[in-house]
Amino acid sequence: MTENELLQIKDLDLILDDTVILKDLSLTVNAGQVYALIGPNGCGKSSLAYTLMGLDGYSPSNGEVLFKGEDITDLATQERAQKGITLAWQQPARFEGVKVRKFLALGLESQGREVTEQQLRWALNEVAINPDRYLDREVDDTLSGGERKRIELASILLMDPDLVILDEPDSGVDVIALNNISQVINSFRAQGTGVVLITHSDEMLDLADTAALVCGGNIVRRGQPQQIAAYFKDDCSPCGDNECLVEVAANDR
Numbered sequence: 001m002t003e004n005e006l007l008q009i010k011d012l013d014l015i016l017d018d019t020v021i022l023k024d025l026s027l028t029v030n031a032g033q034v035y036a037l038i039g040p041n042g043c044g045k046s047s048l049a050y051t052l053m054g055l056d057g058y059s060p061s062n063g064e065v066l067f068k069g070e071d072i073t074d075l076a077t078q079e080r081a082q083k084g085i086t087l088a089w090q091q092p093a094r095f096e097g098v099k100v101r102k103f104l105a106l107g108l109e110s111q112g113r114e115v116t117e118q119q120l121r122w123a124l125n126e127v128a129i130n131p132d133r134y135l136d137r138e139v140d141d142t143l144s145g146g147e148r149k150r151i152e153l154a155s156i157l158l159m160d161p162d163l164v165i166l167d168e169p170d171s172g173v174d175v176i177a178l179n180n181i182s183q184v185i186n187s188f189r190a191q192g193t194g195v196v197l198i199t200h201s202d203e204m205l206d207l208a209d210t211a212a213l214v215c216g217g218n219i220v221r222r223g224q225p226q227q228i229a230a231y232f233k234d235d236c237s238p239c240g241d242n243e244c245l246v247e248v249a250a251n252d253r
């Protein structure tokens with residue numbers, strides 16, 4: 001392990017309901033690196049995110065996950081969060097009866113940390129949400145999906161994690177919010193936070209330092225983001241056959 005390595009995933013296998021979801025998957029994310037995961041629907045990107053976060057039911061049958069050199073493969077989600085790993089969901093949850101200000105504070109409070117009104121307002125401003133209008137609203141279905149996504153990102157900003165996993169942060173947000181989210185990702189990088197960025201969007205890929213193409217639960221190519229995206233668009237789409245993709249990539253890793 002080099003000094004810069006934050007997350008190492010080694011030979012990960014995940015089986016859900018007798019179906020192989022991840023197969024022999026390995027990758028390394030450095031501190032301050034934005035690492036994009038792209039790939040077809042259902043190839044295992046979110047499952048990898050849940051496995052990294054240690055969610056119930058997502059225990060790998062083989063392989064290991066190292067964070068800052070420590071084996072965290074068997075740690076619970078809360079323990080991983082305390083070590084500095086955070087996940088933003090593809091579909092953020094609703095919290096009926098919980099105000100935005102409470103929701104924003106929850107992550108920090110669970111770690112015994114306090115948050116000031118000024119910090120709450122700063123975090124919402126960072127994601128283009130007006131604190132005056134939203135701090136006392138509830139995190140329920142009266143918020144739009146895009147608003148919930150941005151508020152969730154604000155809560156992550158406040159937690160100041162070492163590694164953040166963003167599952168399609170751009171989906172369902174408007175173009176102004178997209179710019180803000182891009183800025184947030186850039187500031188994660190600038191402060192040395194590692195970012196695993198799951199995305200289908202070219203704008204998001206432009207932010208990444210490196211990208212991996214996931215197919216059939218494995219990484220079949222990795223490298224410069226636009227090259228990986230071009231390969232995915234131009235050479236993969238007619239294929240649709242995971243076995244074929246793995247074979248094509250095997251000579252080129």
Ligand SMILES: Nc1ncnc2c1ncn2[C@@H]1O[C@H](COP(=O)(O)OP(=O)(O)OP(=O)(O)O)[C@@H](O)[C@H]1O
Binds near residue numbers: 017019021043044045
């Ligand atoms: N509990 C489960 N049991 C069986 N199969 C599952 C289970 N959960 C997910 N899967 C399957 O695992 C595969 C990977 O799903 P996952 O959500 O990780 O894909 P994804 O790459 O994130 O897709 P998308 O781009 O559509 O979000 C899918 O084929 C899905 O149907």
